[in-house]
Amino acid sequence: MSKQVYISADYSENDGDRDVVDLLNRWGQDDLHKVDFIDMSKVSSGSVSLSSDCRICDLKREFNSQINASSAVIFIVGDKTATRTAGSECYRNDKSKIVYYCTPYKHNSSGTVRCRYSSTCSVGKDEDVGCINSYSYLRHEFEQAKKKEKDIIILYNSLRCEIDWLPAYMNDYKDRARPFWIYNSSYEKSGDYEYIKRRLGFA
Secondary structure (H helix, E strand, O other): OEEEEEOOOOOOOOOOOOOHHHHHHHHHHHOOOEEEEEHHHHOOOOOOHOOOOOOHHHHHHHHHHHHHHEEEEEEEEEEOOOHHHOOOOOOOOOOOOOEEOOOOOOOOOOEEEEEOOOOOOOOOOOEEEEEEEOHHHHHHHHHHHHHHHOEEEEEEEOOOOOOOOOOOHHHHHHHHHHEEEEEEOOEEEOOHHHHHHHHHOOO
């Protein structure tokens, strides 16, 4: 039986954590484990973002949907994770304004358009984290996974526990965060797949 696992990570091309995500996706493609990894970059380049009018709130709504369909959520924490702000530019949080504008996902800053929503309301306990907020994409995904009580796995893109890298909103999970990388029996750097397999119920 296939298991869907969502991956949240910093996808910055120059100093992000794509190396960990790429290895996890390779592991998920074998015939033994049947793990369907859905990562943030796939959602951001998928159907929801194909619209020229795709906005921050549209992406966050899709992240919610994919997290809801997953049995576990893996968060990759690198040395830049805590400072990433992509996705936080929702101007509805500025209460001084009457009319709100935003920039569709694939537009430059000059392509602002009026917000589609005439009003926003509070979100109930059993509903998703609201897609209109000032959270970064990374924090939004974490808050959704926590609210939906998903199995949360936090992995440092390091050989050590780098507690200083952990964003403040993940502090309650610092005792369960683990390094992704280990040295194997040949003293080669490799992913700690045994730990991940145990957490996902494959060992």
